[in-house]
Amino acid sequence: MQRKRDILPYAANLTGAVAAVYIVSGTILQLLAGVVVRSFHAQATLDNPIGVPESVTAALHILIGALSLLAAVRFARSFGRSMLPKRFSFTDPRDRRLWLFLPVFLSIGLLGSVVSSLLQSFLQKHTYYTPPQMSVLPESGLATAFCFISMCVVPAIFEELLVRGCLQNLFRRWGIWFSIAVSSAVFTLLHADVAQMPTIFCLSVFLGLCAYVTDSLFPGMVLHFANNALSFLFLYIQQRMDGRTAIGVTVYLLAAFFFGAALCIWQIAAMNLMRTLRPIPRAANPKNRAHRVRRMLRSPLFVGMMLYLLVRAVWPLVVE
Secondary structure (H helix, E strand, O other): OOOOOOOHHHHHHHHHHHHHHHHHHHHHHHHHHHHHHHOOOOOOOOOOOOOOOHHHHHHHHHHHHHHHHHHHHHHHHHHOHHHOOOOOOOOOOOOHHHHHHHHHHHHHHHHHHHHHHHHHHHHHHHOOOOOOOOOOOOOOHHHHHHHHHHHHHHHHHHHHHHHHHHHHHHOHHHOHHHHHHHHHHHHHHHOOOHHHHHHHHHHHHHHHHHHHHHOOOHHHHHHHHHHHHHHHHHHHHHHHOOHHHHHHHHHHHHHHHHHHHHHHHHHHHHOOHHHHOOOOOOOOOOOOOOOHHHHHOOOHHHHHHHHHHHHHHHHHHHOO
16 A cells, blocks of 8 residues: 655745745845945945935835745745645635724734833843844835835735745644644744744734634734734834823823723623634644654755754844
């Protein structure tokens, strides 16, 4: 009797290759963007765009983010065709009460931001860690709009296509929790700042469950966009308002969001809304339980890429 081929290592290797395509394509696009900005000034770079119009720099960031993610999605779709749905679903949830989870998700993101800030302070004191520089919003309205698209719209659409649409579906046959954990781990490691990783992982798990229970990418895109837009709003307040006004508006918004989230949680419990959702399997799913991780470790592309991403994240902690 012919032994059935194990395709889990293939899915893992494909995931590693997809991550590599995303990183390499982003690097190539950044080099090409550097050529563009140097046409305005010989010493200009993307990080220091001397003499480059703000709108041009912001538009280049949109292209780099969108095209690198699209390249990774296209690669995953080409080589994982048999393991992915022919078409992704973008339907709106039939039960509109599910949008009560939106304020809850935003509140989790706000709490995560606080945790990330505390971790950044701790790591800065006890390691060689340096927090990433805060994005500086441009002065012109058009460039600010482009920054909003780059920071809020592009990640919400294309990261959901890649992570929930492709990576999560690649591992779905081995259990929903397994697929969410693996895709969320990859998504987290692709974000280089180690202090933000716990928050990113938790939010990614929430988005993975959202994609599963709704069987659609659209709700996750909305949640992702709303979370990024909220961060953009606080950044805008911090940079465009004076100190006292910024603090007052920030405190007011935080109180409003947490109070709204508490009300939504109360409504979700009162309506037994969780029971109307697609049943979520138990985390201890016996399906392939014993050997999934061990079989993934036989995948050199996956292991190599994950080690590279892990070293890239940890390196700033130990090297000055």
